[in-house]
Amino acid sequence: MDKKTKLQFIHDLPKVELHMHLEGSLEPELMFEIAKRNNVPIPFDSPEDIRKASVFNSLQEFLDLYYLGHKVFRTRRDFYDLIYSYFKRVSTSNLRHAELFFEAQEHTNRGVPLEEIVMGLHEGCVQAEKDFGITSDLILCLLRHFSPENMMDLLKQAVVFKKYIKGIGMSSSEAGCPPSLYVDIFKFAKEQGWHVTSHAGEIGPPEYVRDSIELLGIERCDHGIGARTDPEVVKLLADKKVGVTMCPISNVLLKVTESIPYSPIRQYLDANCKICFNSDDPSYFGSTYIEENYDAVEKEMGLSVAEWVKIAQDAIDMSWVEEDERKKLQDELDAVKLKYKLKELYGIE
Numbered sequence: 001m002d003k004k005t006k007l008q009f010i011h012d013l014p015k016v017e018l019h020m021h022l023e024g025s026l027e028p029e030l031m032f033e034i035a036k037r038n039n040v041p042i043p044f045d046s047p048e049d050i051r052k053a054s055v056f057n058s059l060q061e062f063l064d065l066y067y068l069g070h071k072v073f074r075t076r077r078d079f080y081d082l083i084y085s086y087f088k089r090v091s092t093s094n095l096r097h098a099e100l101f102f103e104a105q106e107h108t109n110r111g112v113p114l115e116e117i118v119m120g121l122h123e124g125c126v127q128a129e130k131d132f133g134i135t136s137d138l139i140l141c142l143l144r145h146f147s148p149e150n151m152m153d154l155l156k157q158a159v160v161f162k163k164y165i166k167g168i169g170m171s172s173s174e175a176g177c178p179p180s181l182y183v184d185i186f187k188f189a190k191e192q193g194w195h196v197t198s199h200a201g202e203i204g205p206p207e208y209v210r211d212s213i214e215l216l217g218i219e220r221c222d223h224g225i226g227a228r229t230d231p232e233v234v235k236l237l238a239d240k241k242v243g244v245t246m247c248p249i250s251n252v253l254l255k256v257t258e259s260i261p262y263s264p265i266r267q268y269l270d271a272n273c274k275i276c277f278n279s280d281d282p283s284y285f286g287s288t289y290i291e292e293n294y295d296a297v298e299k300e301m302g303l304s305v306a307e308w309v310k311i312a313q314d315a316i317d318m319s320w321v322e323e324d325e326r327k328k329l330q331d332e333l334d335a336v337k338l339k340y341k342l343k344e345l346y347g348i349e
């Protein structure tokens with residue numbers, strides 16, 4: 001496949017985003033707009049100032065700026081605007097389905113009612129499906145910089161909104177927060193029928209990935225980079241079919257990996273792990289949404305056509321969609337295979 005056709009083929013792949021923090025898609029212009037209407041002071045004079053400040057030497061440096069941005073949100077409309085502007089922005093990238101993290105604790109702990117957050121986001125999802133044909137689900141993402149008790153309080157409140165929340169995730173820094181602290185939290189979430197995922201092995205060691213699988217029962221592993229140094233843990237990911245939601249640009253900009261080719265993408269593909277590419281916090285990383293992540297991997301690593309098909313398939317397989325939706329996504333991927341004659345030319349079924 002020539003270079004131009006390959007880029008078009010990558011563009012045409014039906015995309016599934018499984019690792020994006022909605023608050024991480026807050027573009028500086030919208031941050032300013034919401035801050036202004038809510039009368040929330042922010043320590044920047046212009047959207048450009050925020051862009052200039054978005055240079056990070058570590059995950060923690062990023063998180064310090066990132067959680068500051070959360071403070072502008074107050075109302076249902078703010079959350080609606082956040083999610084709708086995300087869908088609008090990615091509507092040209094063949095994104096077909098997204099499972100999106102929202103970080104309620106940062107808002108509820110400031111007094112914002114959970115209902116305003118969940119319903120604002122849900123209404124945005126419904127409208128985006130009508131306007132752009134993108135389906136979506138919400139993942140309530142717990143934050144490790146708050147206590148397990150605070151997490152549990154929120155989860156209990158969230159039960160009322162169960163039908164609007166597909167799963168539970170956990171993020172923020174792993175430093176000093178081993179998975180063993182959260183066994184009861186994940187047990188409760190699973191008892192409620194929620195799917196579960198967790199950030200593990202972003203800056204944490206391979207044991208954090210292993211313990212998240214064995215103690216917390218995660219179905220997906222967000223980032224999962226840390227597993228790379230322990231082949232047993234990589235094998236565990238593959239054997240248990242715990243897919244890794246990788247975020248190539250985020251990992252480079254937060255100095256988690258030296259470069260995209262130095263990330264364990266190749267290692268995980270060779271170990272037959274399920275992997276997919278995602279955007280994490282696109283607005284803080286130079287507006288790099290899902291397609292920019294796909295393109296960056298292709299530019300720096302030049303994956304094979306068969307590998308791209310596997311990654312698109314893995315993302316569908318790793319998603320938590322219901323059967324009818326899964327079939328639609330599968331049909332779209334099969335249509336791309338036909339369009340590019342992948343069976344005749346590459347033997348790809």
Ligand code: HPA
Pocket residue numbers: 021024059171172173199202250280281
């Ligand atoms: O990359 C991340 N790691 C942990 N917490 C986060 N919250 C947003 N992005 C991240």
Ligand SMILES: [Zn+2]
Pocket residue numbers: 019021171199222280
């Ligand atoms: Zn993340």
